[in-house]
Amino acid sequence: MVRTDSVTVPDGSFDLKVWLPESGHGPGLLLIQEIYGVGEYITDVAEELARGGYVVAAPDVFWRIEPNYVGEHTEEGTRRGVEMAGRFDPEKGLADLAAAFEYLRDLPETEGTPGALGFCFGGTMAYLLAARVDPAAVLSFYGSGVAGQLEAFDQITCPIQFHFGGSDPYIPRDQVAAVEKAAEGRPNVEVHVQEDGGHAFHNHRSATFHQPEPARRAWELAEAFLARHLPTSK
Numbered sequence: 011m012v013r014t015d016s017v018t019v020p021d022g023s024f025d026l027k028v029w030l031p032e033s034g035h036g037p038g039l040l041l042i043q044e045i046y047g048v049g050e051y052i053t054d055v056a057e058e059l060a061r062g063g064y065v066v067a068a069p070d071v072f073w074r075i076e077p078n079y080v081g082e083h084t085e086e087g088t089r090r091g092v093e094m095a096g097r098f099d100p101e102k103g104l105a106d107l108a109a110a111f112e113y114l115r116d117l118p119e120t121e122g123t124p125g126a127l128g129f130c131f132g133g134t135m136a137y138l139l140a141a142r143v144d145p146a147a148v149l150s151f152y153g154s155g156v157a158g159q160l161e162a163f164d165q166i167t168c169p170i171q172f173h174f175g176g177s178d179p180y181i182p183r184d185q186v187a188a189v190e191k192a193a194e195g196r197p198n199v200e201v202h203v204q205e206d207g208g209h210a211f212h213n214h215r216s217a218t219f220h221q222p223e224p225a226r227r228a229w230e231l232a233e234a235f236l237a238r239h240l241p242t243s244k
Contacts, residue, residue, distance in 0.1 A: 012056075017069065017113045019106060024073035026110055027053075029060040030119055037146070037240045038114045038124030041068040042107065042132030042139075044210065045091030049080040051215040055129075062233075063242025065120050069110040071103060071135070083216040095131050104138055111143050122146065125240045127232075128153065130210055137172075141165035147239035149232050152178060152209055157185035160192045163199070169239045171200040173228045175207030175221075202231050 011030045016023045027048055039059055043052050048068045056066040072079045075097050081087040114124050125147040128136030133153030140148040141162040148170040150156065156172065172193070174186045186203055193199040204211065207224035214220045 015067075015113070017106075017110050019109050022073070024106065024110075025070040025078060026113060027056070027068045027070075028114075028117070029056045029064075029066040031060050031063045031065065031242070031244075033063065033243070035119045036063045036065050036121055036242050038117070038120040038122075039064045039066050039236075039240070040107070040111050040114055040124055040126040040136075040139075040145070041066050042126065042128035042135050043068060043071055044130035044132050044213070045081065045095050046083060046087060047072060047078070047080040047091075049215075051083075051213050052129075054215070055127075059127075062236075063244040064240075065114070065117065065124075067110060067114040067117075067124075069107065071106065071132070072098065073106075074099065074102065083213070083218070088218075098131075100138075103135065104142060107135060107139050108143050111139065111145065125149070125236070127151075129212065130154070133173075134159075137166075137170070138162055140168055140170055144168055147171075147236065149173070149235065151212060151228070151232075152181060154181050157181070157188045160188065163192050163196065167198065169198050169200075169235070171232065171235045172202065173212075173232070174201070174203045175209060175211050175224065176203045176205030177207060178209040180209045200235070202228060204228055 123146040127149040133150040134155035204224035210219035211221040212225040
């Protein structure tokens with residue numbers, strides 16, 4: 011079951027798609043989009059997580075620029091998505107995500123403190139959100155902005171798992187190594203690198219980016235992480 015709720019913030023409101031598991035209730039997961047918006051890929055991920063017992067909520071992150079923007083997985087769609095991300099206000103965006111997180115936490119269907127999961131652009135935002143709202147657990151997939159904001163690690167106390175591709179042209183391997191070094195000695199942090207993986211390797215809706223084997227390996231690690239830190243009754 012999926013519905014569209016509305017989250018109100020001081021200067022407006024934005025859509026929040028909510029997927030419920032078959033039971034109608036469960037742990038919450040805030041799902042943060044990549045540059046293509048809440049489109050087919052994010053919907054696929056949300057549906058899979060809902061089948062696993064989670065209450066999944068995906069906010070319309072680009073609402074201040076173009077409400078309900080959805081880009082295609084094409085060269086032009088990628089160009090437009092990069093443009094959208096370039097116009098994104100990180101501080102206002104993080105405040106919006108914090109509001110969406112609180113909304114999800116307060117839903118009657120949500121059990122306990124939610125977690126967060128983000129891909130690409132959303133992977134960076136999930137990492138930064140972890141320093142602000144203390145989710146139950148966070149999954150960050152190939153966030154290109156993580157290496158440039160390592161100081162946020164000191165504000166993160168929840169379990170957080172990072173996924174990167176070792177052959178990602180958008181996130182050079184030395185930047186991934188900087189994240190690995192920053193994670194050393196932090197028992198709440200895991201960094202996993204699929205050395206044969208490029209960027210967005212989990213995105214099965216993109217013929218350009220998808221790599222089935224790195225995607226399978228990383229998703230197995232992600233599922234095990236959620237099972238440890240944000241288990242469902244399934």
